[in-house]
Amino acid sequence: MPKLAKVFAVQVAGHTEPTVRETLRSAEDAEVVTAFLAGETRAFDELVERYQTRLLNFVYRTMGDRDRAEDLVQEVFIRVHRHLHRFDRSKKFSTWIYTIASNLAKNELRNRSRSPLVFFQAMQGGEDEEERPLQFEDATSRPDDLYRKRHLRELVEQTVAALPEHHRQVFVLRELEGKSYEEIADITACNLGTVKSRLNRARSAFAEIIEPHIG
């Protein structure tokens, strides 16, 4: 592992901190993991930096509750930190971390369906979401365009949220996270055929709901 060797060479040579960080930034996931297991604590910061936004979006789109999604992503990193020594380094780190996130999100949805209080809180959270300024709106657009875009975005989000849980997870992993079919099969612990059929159904269901609105 030349890059990892470089990390330690830099450390031994007593170079400044940014150099190590830069080296970690350009390293592969596997190398960053190895560096962390060798005692380089900054390697974990690099993993957090790489995955926090991706995981937050994945969990948020799977659950539809932003605050809770953030809590769950924190939990994902805690578990990674706790169990990284058990990670099989012949596998892809991204698949492993997404599997942890996927399992936590599934458990959360299962618990939520049993607890009316949590469901109520989630609904209240949804109202707060309405108050947030939209990040993607272009201030130079005409007001009716803005309204249309906002409406369409809400519709797309609602449609994704309305998909059955196991279809939604596959759909989000494919369309938003850009995962391959094989990776989705690993993350969701399904076979490839199931992934294909779930994705097909999710896309069809999504298209059916969205069709009247996209002309």
Add this chain to the structure above:
Amino acid sequence: MNCRKFRDKHALFVDEMCSELDAFEMRSHMRFCPDCDRHDTVVRRGIMLVRSLPSIRPSPEFNVRLSARLRAELPGTAASRWVRTSQYASLAAAAAVLTFGVAKVLAPRRDDIYRMAPVVASRPLRAPSPFGTPALVATVPTGMSIWPAIMMASQTPARLVTTELASER
């Protein structure tokens, strides 16, 4: 190709993962089936919309909260556990080397060992049989052994008494 097959293979078709032949059949089917053609268009537009959803960012407190939680976790971190395991392994190896060394020092040297002459196991000598003496055996083919046998038989009680008396003494 019929509509059902078209819908079944549509995900792979959209992701350009089906064979050339399948792709050709799908395109041919779309030319003659307005419903499937429409389905394809709507799915592709829907995917475009989903992919253009804005990405959300973690809140500013995210890293602070995570750092605090990780600090609380610190004694049991993966890295520290891994390092600890390596330390245990090193300690065990060092202990093994030390034990071997001590055993080597304390063990007697080869020169100190008192060497005894090798012991060769030998069969104990049997007491000579009073009956099968070589003289008797030599006379058997000639028939002469009859007489010594008679003589021996006549002396037997006397021999037994002698033996008993000897044991009592």
